Amino acid sequence: MRTLLLVIVLGLAVLGCGNGESAGGSTDDSSVAEVQSDGIVGVWEVTEVLRGEDISNTGVIYEFNANGEMHSSSGALKIDGTYTIVGDTLKLILGGIDMDVLIDLDGDKLTFEIVNGPQTFLLERQ
Helix, strand or coil: CHHHHHHHHHHHHHHCCCCCCCCCCCCCHHHHHHHHHHHCCEEEEEEEEEECCCCCCCCCEEEECCCCEEEEEECCEEEEEEEEEECCEEEEEECCEEEEEEEEEECCEEEEEECCCCCEEEEEEC
16 A cells, blocks of 8 residues: 555656646756766655645655666655756656656755656755
8 A cells, every 4th residue: 555655646746737837946057066976876855845735755765876776765665766967957767757857956955846747845865
C-alpha cells in the first residue's frame, strides 16, 4: 500500500496538470556554476512545499551521486533514476518518468520547481 501511495504521489508531482507557467525566476551565473560543479551531489530531504499541495512530499529523500545516478525514497520505497544538469535545469529520469526541474542552489538549500507542474519544493542537504 505504501508503495502504491508513493507511486501515485510521484505520478501526481511529475504529471500534475500545471498551467504551463513557471514561477521560475532566474538563477545567477555563480549559482548555476555551483550546481554544475557537483554542488547537488549528496543527500537532500524535502522540508517544505513552497507551491502546490503537499501530497506526502515532505520527508521524501533525494540522493544525487557524482556519476549521474540518483535515488528517491520515502520509508522503505526506493526509486532509482538518472540525472543531468543543463544550465539551471535538472533533467531527471526517475522510475522511468522523464521530468525537468528548475533548480536554485543556495548553500545547503535547494529549490526544486517542477517545470509545467503544480509544485515547488524546498530541499535541505542532510
